Amino acid sequence: MRVLVLGADGYLGWATCMYFSRLGHEVTGVDNYWRRRVSREIGPGPLIPTPRLSERARRWEALTGKKIGIHIGDITDFGFLLSIFRQHMPDAVVHYAEQPSAVFSMMSRERAAFTVRNNLIGTLNIIWAVRETVPSCHIIKLGTMGEYGTPNIDIEEGWLDVEHNGRRDRFLFPRQAGSLYHTTKIQDTDLLWFYVRTWGLRVTDLMQGPVYGIMTDEAGIDIRLLPNFNYDEIFGTVLNRFVVQAVSGFPLTIYGSGGQVRGYLNIMDSI
Numbered sequence: 699m700r701v702l703v704l705g706a707d708g709y710l711g712w713a714t715c716m717y718f719s720r721l722g723h724e725v726t727g728v729d730n731y732w733r734r735r736v737s738r739e740i741g742p743g744p745l746i747p748t749p750r751l752s753e754r755a756r757r758w759e760a761l762t763g764k765k766i767g768i769h770i771g772d773i774t775d776f777g778f779l780l781s782i783f784r785q786h787m788p789d790a791v792v793h794y795a796e797q798p799s800a801v802f803s804m805m806s807r808e809r810a811a812f813t814v815r816n817n818l819i820g821t822l823n824i825i826w827a828v829r830e831t832v833p834s835c836h837i838i839k840l841g842t843m844g845e846y847g848t849p850n851i852d853i854e855e856g857w858l859d860v861e862h863n864g865r866r867d868r869f870l871f872p873r874q875a876g877s878l879y880h881t882t883k884i885q886d887t888d889l890l891w892f893y894v895r896t897w898g899l900r901v902t903d904l905m906q907g908p909v910y911g912i913m914t915d916e917a918g919i920d921i922r923l924l925p926n927f928n929y930d931e932i933f934g935t936v937l938n939r940f941v942v943q944a945v946s947g948f949p950l951t952i953y954g955s956g957g958q959v960r961g962y963l964n965i966m967d968s969i
């Protein structure tokens with residue numbers, strides 16, 4: 699299949715590119731290097747230096763003989779995104795290209811506005827690019843368990859059957875996030891679900907918990923193929939931070955009262 703990975707330079711994006719490439723699919727990756735730039739400007743940057751996406755793709759080809767196409771650009775620029783879709787006509791698009799930090803989204807009005815604009819316009823542009831080029835393209839979108847918040851009833855897989863005043867209906871499970879970032883993920887879900895209902899788009903919107911780990915079968919081939927790995931309080935996910943703190947002999951940071959229970963995924967399971 700022709701697979702387009704948006705956010706290909708990111709923690710999950712690059713590992714996904716290599717995974718599908720190894721399986722023999724024709725993979726194209728897109729990123730605007732936003733995360734790299736910002737994590738160095740406002741934090742310590744990644745744990746180990748990661749070569750740029752185009753260099754990693756060259757390294758991958760040299761080691762495996764498989765080509766991963768790379769485009770550097772911003773998916774909120776519709777002209778740019780449309781040209782990528784026209785050129786590659788993907789069978790599936792994996793959408794990771796978002797501002798993914800809850801902390802970042804809560805730091806200032808400017809960062810809140812950036813998160814809303816980047817995440818929602820990005821998702822809307824993908825929907826329209828699919829509609830205008832390959833309407834049968836399967837959109838795979840990574841949402842988060844954080845969309846559900848922490849309700850005091852069991853969380854259902856997507857849908858909830860509700861009986862009210864003697865009548866029944868099915869709704870998306872109610873969502874109530876605990877950060878602006880998570881709220882934009884809810885709004886993404888609403889956009890996608892609206893266009894599924896309206897245009898019959900094919901979408902898998904996957905709600906998953908925080909990812910941990912750095913090693914995948916493909917990344918193990920060469921240290922320069924490892925994913926970007928942030929461990930700081932803005933871009934590091936919790937278990938990855940704990941691992942770095944444990945290894946460096948730093949006390950583990952307690953979050954809130956320390957009583958949360960969460961489901962975590964290893965990066966290989968996530969991919």
Ligand SMILES: NC(=O)c1ccc[n+]([C@@H]2O[C@H](COP(=O)([O-])OP(=O)(O)OC[C@H]3O[C@@H](n4cnc5c(N)ncnc54)[C@H](O)[C@@H]3O)[C@@H](O)[C@H]2O)c1
Pocket residue numbers: 704705706707708709710711728729730731732733734771772773774793794795796797798816820840841842843906907908909910926935
């Ligand atoms: N990592 C996790 O634990 C986790 C858990 C649940 C959901 N998610 C979701 O998965 C997705 C990927 O997460 P990640 O940890 O790989 O994040 P990441 O920041 O490492 O990767 C996202 C990539 O997208 C790029 N990007 C952002 N906006 C862009 C734009 N407008 N145009 C082009 N590129 C853009 C960034 O530069 C970055 O390289 C995010 O949407 C995140 O919300 C991640």
